[in-house]
Amino acid sequence: MGLHRTTPPMDVVVRPMRPDDVPVAERLFAHTLVELEGSLATLDSPAPRLRSPQRARLWVQRTLRFVEDDPAGCWVAEENHSMTGFATSFRRESTWFLASYAVASDRQGRGIGKALLEAALTHSRGCLRGMLSASVDPRAARRYKAAGFDLHPQMTLSGPLDLSQAPEISHVRGGTSGDQEWMDSLDRSARGAAHGRDHEFLRETHHLQVLDRSSGRGYVYTDEAGQVAVLAASSRRTATRLLWYTFLSCPTPETTLSHVTAANQWAVDVGMAAGLSLSTRGYLGLRGLKPPTPYLHHGALL
Numbered sequence: 492m493g494l495h496r497t498t499p500p501m502d503v504v505v506r507p508m509r510p511d512d513v514p515v516a517e518r519l520f521a522h523t524l525v526e527l528e529g530s531l532a533t534l535d536s537p538a539p540r541l542r543s544p545q546r547a548r549l550w551v552q553r554t555l556r557f558v559e560d561d562p563a564g565c566w567v568a569e570e571n572h573s574m575t576g577f578a579t580s581f582r583r584e585s586t587w588f589l590a591s592y593a594v595a596s597d598r599q600g601r602g603i604g605k606a607l608l609e610a611a612l613t614h615s616r617g618c619l620r621g622m623l624s625a626s627v628d629p630r631a632a633r634r635y636k637a638a639g640f641d642l643h644p645q646m647t648l649s650g651p652l653d654l655s656q657a658p659e660i661s662h663v664r665g666g667t668s669g670d671q672e673w674m675d676s677l678d679r680s681a682r683g684a685a686h687g688r689d690h691e692f693l694r695e696t697h698h699l700q701v702l703d704r705s706s707g708r709g710y711v712y713t714d715e716a717g718q719v720a721v722l723a724a725s726s727r728r729t730a731t732r733l734l735w736y737t738f739l740s741c742p743t744p745e746t747t748l749s750h751v752t753a754a755n756q757w758a759v760d761v762g763m764a765a766g767l768s769l770s771t772r773g774y775l776g777l778r779g780l781k782p783p784t785p786y787l788h789h790g791a792l793l
């Protein structure tokens with residue numbers, strides 16, 4: 492694993508990410524996203540804000556694990572010893588996942604992102620499949636398409652929850668490490684690879700609820716706001732029940748459901764029945780994979 496030099500710009504060095512780079516990368520990513528949001532804002536959009544310290548800590552915690560477990564997938568671009576971009580990626584079984592990717596706003600569009608993605612993609616050699624969740628940035632879409640990813644638009648449903656049409660949901664219980672084997676099998680059916688040790692991380696940082704019946708199995712992780720982080724099920728019926736369960740147990744009157752592809756119309760049906768508004772946002776990028784269903788992916792752990 493050496494250094495990659497870009498042409499152009501010649502003064503950029505792309506080198507492996509180190510643990511002490513991670514907090515710097517977090518700030519770079521947070522600021523880059525705020526600037527991307529700002530560039531897309533309309534007059535009635537709320538002013539974009541940096542993410543909460545809690546979300547920033549979670550990002551650092553997750554990224555440190557990638558640097559430790561998948562050092563060949565994590566790269567930094569430097570100009571004059573200062574970080575101007577990074578890409579983090581990891582492999583599970585024979586699928587490669589891009590977790591995070593950004594170039595500082597004032598350095599974008601000069602080939603730094605291309606060099607970083609090429610470095611991260613060296614970690615995908617031998618992988619049959621690839622998966623990433625793309626932002627709305629047309630530069631990102633261009634890079635992913637050039638790297639052979641098909642782009643599937645993602646929908647978001649958000650707004651105040653109307654639970655008047657919610658069915659009664661029973662048999663959902665808290666999940667444990669004892670459920671992981673069948674959860675890994677659901678992951679393999681949906682995306683060709685188990686989450687494996689990422690389930691440990693998700694269990695530590697999210698709430699896990701499962702439905703494990705002879706009629707169907709499924710799991711859902713929700714974050715501190717009660718929003719879905721990952722949902723997988725053996726049938727649309729079970730996925731539908733789990734999604735209603737998360738809406739019924741949501742701690743806030745409003746919610747957001749992200750990362751819904753066209754292959755997951757069951758989730759659009761539930762979101763609309765719960766009164767949420769539909770919009771589109773970014774893409775699911777796939778190589779060697781059909782859009783997973785019934786499955787709602789995580790933005791970084793996919």
Ligand SMILES: CC(C)(COP(=O)(O)OP(=O)(O)OC[C@H]1O[C@@H](n2cnc3c(N)ncnc32)[C@H](O)[C@@H]1OP(=O)(O)O)[C@@H](O)C(=O)NCCC(=O)NCCS
Pocket residue numbers: 523524527591592593594595598599600601602603604605606624625626627628629630631633634
């Ligand atoms: C996505 C990102 C990492 C790419 O890095 P970058 O250094 O800008 O990328 P590059 O300069 O190597 O490539 C950008 C491509 O988009 C093109 N491009 C530049 N400006 C563009 C614009 N305004 N609209 C469309 N395409 C544009 C460039 O010509 C280039 O394509 P080419 O190589 O075929 O000529 C960076 O732009 C970024 O951080 N964006 C904001 C955060 C983000 O969206 N991250 C991705 C999360 S999935």
